Amino acid sequence: MKAQDFNEDLKGRTSFSVKAGWLRSTLKGDDVNELAVEGKIDKRNNFFVGVSVDNSIGTYFGLKHELYYQNYGADFKRSLDDHTFDATLEMHSLRLNPISPTFKIGGLQVYAGPYINMLLYSSITAVDEEGKTYKDHGIFGSTEDDQEDSKYLQKMDYGITAGIEYQFEFGMVLGIKYTKGFTSIFDNANTFGVDKNKGMKDIKIYNQTFGLYLGYRF
Template sequence: MRKLIFFSVLAATALLTSCATCNWGIKAGPNFASVGGDDTDDLDSRFGVFFGAYTECMILDTFSVQPELIFSQQGADYTESEGFDGTFKFNYLNLPVMGKLYVNDGLFVEAGPQIGYLLSAKEEFESMSLSGEDDIKDDIKNIDFGANVGLGYQFDSGLNIGARYNFGIANINDFADSSDFSNTNNVFSFAVGFRF
């Protein structure tokens, strides 16, 4: 089912972009990632970065479709009452497909689905007497699904800026008995990009 959705999104994007004028671009910026859902009271946002490339294809004068390929640092920080601090470090390769509506000159709003592939997942921890790092990739699902909303501004020079919120819509847990324990990725990001 996930492969069907993935290839359907790719096919629809290819169909739309084949009849449009397309421009390539690059983008990067900071992420403020968190994990929501069950038992997340002691979790805080994790600072990370993202970077990648996109192609923006104008379908109408004021509407475009923008598929992207993005490397994204996600996860969360935590502090426990016993003096145990740590970080969940998730690295994803994300494929958002955004619909962008230009509402005034270069100002645009955007929304669209996202599929993410988990590249790595680690937990770093530290206390007064113990520190280390565990690989927890087997406990996190390889595929993540989310949705994005955002806004930004496209300058005539090619430079663009934007802000986007990604909210997870799929449970990322893959450990035993995880069916009753649901968590999702949530990411707020700022972007600076250039469209060629």
């Protein structure tokens, strides 16, 4: 089937897909040194699963809507109370890509749009008074936390997502995607560092991921 014939066959239709894949995540920003020794962040291998809805609104154009559950974060070294240790920031969330305009040529799709991330769980490796490491779940925060004095992860963040995927005629979907956060993941994280001129400062650290995935279109 030719590319145009394939597009015409899907024109005006809505299709559903399930997807799962590998996620390579990291943290970016001018203030990663506030979290990691010398600001060195190691990428972390993770996974995601989700569903996608494609609305074909023309021969070459469509809209993509996606919802994913994902595990992501980063590895780095931390220094607390004269202890340096290997640490991991682990996060689990639901990621909604509400609407991504899509350009189509046959089974090939190129898309980009905003995302909204809803944090479900998080932990960070910390160290106790005896120098032993443990998982600190307090970084997730709660409604009882003093937002001016506590340092915890932002429950919501947003950014952009972009990707390329190929939908085969027999239903299989193969793709790659990239996301870049625009919201610092630490809410009221001014307790992490001090600006000598302005006193306490907000810390700028952002999520960034790259993923490969397989799926099936119904």
